[in-house]
Amino acid sequence: MAKYVLKFSKEGYFKYTSHLDLLRLFKRSFKRVGIKLDYSHGFNPHPKMGFAQPLSLGYSSISELLEFETSQDILVEEIKNKLDSIMPEGLKILGCVEYKEDGKTLAALTESAEYVIGIPFGEELLKGKSCEEICHEFLSQEHIIVKKKQKKSKELVDLDIKTKIIKLAFSKVNGKIIVSASLDAGSESNLSPELLIDAIIRFLNIDVSRYDIDVMRVNIIFSNKFTI
Template sequence: MCKIISKYSKTGYLKYISHLDVLRFIQRSIKRAGINAKYSEGFNPQMKTSFGFPLSLGTESIGEYFEVELNEPIEPELFIKKMNSVMPKEMQILKASISDNPDSIMKRCRYAQYLINIETDADVDELNNYFKEMLDVGVVYFRQRKKKNKVISKEINTKEMLKYLNAEKTKENNIRIEALFITEETGSMRVDELLKLIEDKGFAFDYYSITKIDALDEEMKPLL
């Protein structure tokens, strides 16, 4: 038995499919590729796979991860070749390696690295000053959700959720934001929440795009 960890992309029209659909899609791809995956025992056997944190709908990524347990060893290069032969160009295996780490991908993932492009004529220095406030002092906001016909509010401080923020003007009316979010199994700040804070502060923008670059471990290194 062996375990393979893979880094994959999710781009184009596939950025609009849900996390659950991604799980099913990759498991079906493993079957179609003829890879001998390990299954759980019992009445309803399930393929032994694990995935990283869900990606928000509409967000592209070149840094998603999954692991699969196999009944027999396979060279990572062959695994990549077989998987990519049955997967669309919008979702491809970028890297793969034998894994002996007992922790889940979610447990290993401590940071999520994003690149955000916004179409705006905002002053980049003023935006970076606001980012400094978010990181050093903290900006508090409330996340609301419904539970049993009740609205529950959770107070969130950006200082506890963000590790790095920087804005850079790339061309006229366009600013690129590099962001490093702290990820926790109990919950993390979302990119759309960051964008709302930016907009509420008076930095209006007409268009934005979000790309997740990678998932990083506690040493701020990519998982693969």
């Protein structure tokens, strides 16, 4: 048995594929290229694989990570090349490494995630200010309050997301405000980019459709400093 981590990008129309459908695709792909996954035991065995941090529907990414275990040792380059040769358009295998650390999975070790968000705007929005000034004003608020729906009750409650924003920067590119954000992620503290987007739109008083806003995840940070 061996453990591996696969890095891949998810772009184009494939950003509308759910993480469950993506797991099914990888399961079939491993079988197709002859890589035997290790399975759990019990009444309903399933392949030992999972994403470090599932990606929300509609988000693209250049740094998705899939953990998996095989029933035999395989060269990482062989895994990468075999899988990349059959990936559909929109999915690109970027790398593969052995994961030799014992204990917690990458999902349990996730601390934060980095995103690039593109929000269309009119020039009148800036009112003579730089993007740096606007970002500073946004972060200078004593509280950044958003409405979050509770999972069980479905009630909307106020949530202050300011302490969950690790880093934030605004820039202007081709008629869009580009938001570069590092946000809490993982089981202990987590901030969805959707809540940040909502806060920024309300702060700037922008009338823009959510469908015109692009979100890309560019990195995931782990407490054990794992990188690939």
